[in-house]
Amino acid sequence: MAEGPSVCQRIVQVVFEYDTPRIVHIKNKKVGLINRVIQLGIIGYIIGWVFVHKKGYQDFGDIVSSVSTKLKGVAYPNRTDIGDLDRVWDIAGLVVPPQQRDGFFIMTNMIITPDQRTTTCAEAPWIGYNVSCTETDTSNCPAGHVELTGNGMFTGNCANFSSEVQTCEIQGWCPVEQQDNPPSPAVLENAKEFTVLLKNTISFPLFNFTKRNILDDYDPGYLKNCRFNNSDPVDKYCPIIKLDTMVKEANQDFTALAEQGGIMGIFIVWDCNLDLHSNHCLPHYTFRRIDRADSRFSAGYNFRYARYYRENGTDYRTLIKAYGIRFDVVVSGRAGKFNIIPLTMNIGSGLALLGVATILCDIVVLYLLKKRYFYQEKKYMMVDDDDDLKLFAKPKQPGKLSGKYEQLEEDQTINQHSNGSYGS
Numbered sequence: 001m002a003e004g005p006s007v008c009q010r011i012v013q014v015v016f017e018y019d020t021p022r023i024v025h026i027k028n029k030k031v032g033l034i035n036r037v038i039q040l041g042i043i044g045y046i047i048g049w050v051f052v053h054k055k056g057y058q059d060f061g062d063i064v065s066s067v068s069t070k071l072k073g074v075a076y077p078n079r080t081d082i083g084d085l086d087r088v089w090d091i092a093g094l095v096v097p098p099q100q101r102d103g104f105f106i107m108t109n110m111i112i113t114p115d116q117r118t119t120t121c122a123e124a125p126w127i128g129y130n131v132s133c134t135e136t137d138t139s140n141c142p143a144g145h146v147e148l149t150g151n152g153m154f155t156g157n158c159a160n161f162s163s164e165v166q167t168c169e170i171q172g173w174c175p176v177e178q179q180d181n182p183p184s185p186a187v188l189e190n191a192k193e194f195t196v197l198l199k200n201t202i203s204f205p206l207f208n209f210t211k212r213n214i215l216d217d218y219d220p221g222y223l224k225n226c227r228f229n230n231s232d233p234v235d236k237y238c239p240i241i242k243l244d245t246m247v248k249e250a251n252q253d254f255t256a257l258a259e260q261g262g263i264m265g266i267f268i269v270w271d272c273n274l275d276l277h278s279n280h281c282l283p284h285y286t287f288r289r290i291d292r293a294d295s296r297f298s299a300g301y302n303f304r305y306a307r308y309y310r311e312n313g314t315d316y317r318t319l320i321k322a323y324g325i326r327f328d329v330v331v332s333g334r335a336g337k338f339n340i341i342p343l344t345m346n347i348g349s350g351l352a353l354l355g356v357a358t359i360l361c362d363i364v365v366l367y368l369l370k371k372r373y374f375y376q377e378k379k380y381m382m383v384d385d386d387d388d389l390k391l392f393a394k395p396k397q398p399g400k401l402s403g404k405y406e407q408l409e410e411d412q413t414i415n416q417h418s419n420g421s422y423g424s
Ligand SMILES: Nc1ncnc2c1ncn2[C@@H]1O[C@H](COP(=O)(O)OP(=O)(O)OP(=O)(O)O)[C@@H](O)[C@H]1O
Pocket: 070, 071, 072, 195, 196, 197, 224, 240
């Protein structure tokens, strides 16, 4: 059996080899068409996607933004079953806290416990711990015990929570909240008529460009009285938005949202082409609910806060469990402006990408077409110094390309075929 070259011989062979691409000029309509289609596809991608859609001739800058909000509105519950809560409510009582970074909270429903002071009273029965007791059985109420979800420290006694229910007595802010669930429907459903003025100033520091969503070229009289309306070409830039409009745009029901509370997102997008006049740089508003409405546990949004006061030397407080809608304003955007550097870089990478057409065509021609073996033979050529081919010294047919340059005519392949040499 003949022995192959040793490892050393192979290494020497590999080191002292050189590959040079060979240009095979194929005159074939099918191959030519494939080549042009691939080239056209790449050119279309470069022009359509890179330059037109992605604006590959522009430099892009990030946005810096500040937001402030002001609400207006007066609400009246128009119900008789809510006792003390049946009064006129305005912004000063409903927006908690009065100013918030990038958003605001509006209270739409509440459980109010007035005139609390530190003394002893019956614990609420729904704190998630068994606080039931009788005069004679206070085993659930060990003195000094503090329950995490409760309202105070057990005194060891039993007290009347209502005429029918007795619970452990506590030392704490009394009386405790008398209701477990918020009023239904929400006390201040009318808050949907409230409006918010959104003031958003943005800048693109890279281009030294600043703009506000309160557009300077709009009439101040119009701006004061307008209401945002996404389907109107002018009103869709109005910075005063009704709360109900935002909730409807987010496909939510204000009644349900007002009762249990929730979180809404106000998204302002600035997508600016600074090659155009600054009047074309405009905000686009969208609204979405950003908390889970269908959560089975702890749905909605609420929190507690208290207002403290002192009367006849005693500290009192009004405890408010506030249910409502928190609106978070999220600003995003970018600006683009012509710059020669991205333009040249994208032209350069586009031209480089055209080389892919050759690779794809080679794959089709050398591996997929029927005549692939014929083309393979013409494409790959082994030149060994030891062989006495003398390719460059004696061309086979004077006047025709040979060696590194070879021209293939369709008739040539046809002849080969008729001889039964190639293809299947
Ligand atoms: N949420 C809103 N809905 C409707 N109009 C509003 C709202 N917020 C402000 N405005 C009105 O827009 C204008 C500009 O408001 P801005 O807060 O800059 O001025 P202001 O004089 O402090 O307002 P005001 O004293 O009325 O709160 C004012 O006329 C104001 O009444």
